[in-house]
Amino acid sequence: MPLRHAAALLIEYAIRIAPPESRKWGQAMRGELSFVDGQWAALGWAFGGARVMAKHALIAFFLPGRGRHLITPYVDLFERRVPNRKAVLVTAVGFVLAAFVFLAAPPFRQALRVSLEGWKGMSGLAEFRAVAKQAEARRDTEGMAFVAVRLRDDEESARLAEEAVQLDPTLTWVYAVEAANHRWLPNIREWLPKLERWDAHNTVFQLIAAASVDRSFHPVMLMDPKTRMEWVAAGRIPLAREFASSKFDDYLDRLRDLDRRVVQRYGFNDPYLVIWWEDSLPDSAGDVLSYARSVLEWGETLEAHGDHVGAAENYWKVARFGQVIDSQGHTDFEEEMGSDLQARAYKQLERLSKEGGNANDAALFGYLAGKFTKSAEPLWNGEGERAFGDYVIQRNAFVLQLSSFMMVVFSGLIVVSALFLIIGRSRRGREDPPRQQPVATMVALTSGAGVLLSAATIYLTYRPYWYIFQRAMMNGDRSHAQDLSAFLFWVGEWSRNAAFQCRRVWSFFITDSPSLHAFISLEVICIGIICVLIIFLRQFRGRPSAGKLQNHTQAP
């Protein structure tokens, strides 16, 4: 009995997967199963039935509507399918309209913009030029400054900065940001005295732009270690002055406040052009680290020459400067950098104290070095204060780009299937009964569902980042701006990666010498394309017309 039971289960399962129009035949075979002599014969009977049902299921899957032709009288076919077809098309249109509703949601619109910029590569030049034009017409100095610090064009950027500061001297700090952004601008020579007069105790612009007493431009960060040491030894880098300063302000907080006001004034809705640009602005961190390294190296040189007091003085300078940055920095990165400078300096002081036989001082410096090393860890691990982990951000960026890509694909399929349906209808004429176009109808339905699903995925994926952007722009709360910044980076990265992979596949098949598996893959792709073409051709060309079928059914 177990075999007969298994046979019954098999055929019943086959009936479930079969298309509705074939099920009565499955049930017919199931009905006979009880009368088949012998368990093995029953199992064979069930296998045969299951094979028939599976064949019909496959036909219905690949050629929707075709299965009905096998077993249903033609008259019934038309009477029953037309309302179904209309219902399917109405459902497809409903899906598309529902997807359009998402356009009313600001997070969705912003997500589309971000995704598009990820694909095409963000430049923002046109948008910035438009804002600059408006700002100049309105004599809006903040608008000019907003664009000036973002333009890559040195000359235009400097001109806007000059104009903004001339009209509003309180924006003099824009020169410092400009100097960090455009290190080779000749205007920096004129800006430095103005900056020094405007903010005498701040050391940041000196660190950024002018590494020498004679004001020739040699950013410390770009120097090789040997040159840097030579400059330190020659006294060309005014270490004492910069490292004795008690003020460190990179004007990032002013820039962010200005950004907020300009974004609200001009209705900017593009995080790439605001958050991403803020984060990609060159900061003074690299200069500070290089500078600090120079001081520590100079201390070691002095130590090697037996000048322990001079060496300790240099280490203390770095420790104090690290403390200033740690307490006055505006970003997590700056705070972590301040901790790092202190950790490096205290390690040197610990070693110096041990060598000098001062165990108590060495223990204290060791403790401080350990404490600040731990605080500086995120700097080297690339971590900051984030709501999401790197994996989540990468995944979300991937989902956004994939969904936007699929939305384009599904939209294209909807257009193609709609064209097939419209052309098919116009060729028939209105008086003829509607000809079946099951593939086009099903493609329209599944593509409509795909568009809706893609739109919903885009909206849900991007919504948290939209809130982050809104909070940053409306309330100045940038607690999770790093998440958004990292997300924007990965959106661009996935798009670049996709383009790279496409190029790689292209070169793999076309330009490189293809191997056996390349040929097999190409063959599979070609066979797939041919199969799809055959299915379409059979659906749209190879089937008898409705009129002929009706005549056929009316024949005696």
Place this chain on the structure above:
Amino acid sequence: MKTPRISPETLRVLESFLERPTGWHYGYELSRETKLKSGTLYPILMRLEKHKLLEARWVATQDGVPPRHTYRLTPDGLELARTQLKEARSRWMVQQPALSRG
């Protein structure tokens, strides 16, 4: 009227129906008479029904046993069966001497 493809298996099924032309036949009974397995027999029955050469009905059975599907040829089906079998037999009669001549 377009007729279904007449394969040797279809001829066997039609021949089986012609043994009791007006009677109703069960699927398993046809399978035993024609020696065709369910996977071959039922597609033939489906095709015959599609072309209105065959009619089917459900017959209730005892409690707990699924109802059975029974079949018989329609007048068109009977005519086709007779014609096709006649043609097949005449073809066979022609071929036999040729085959026996070797």
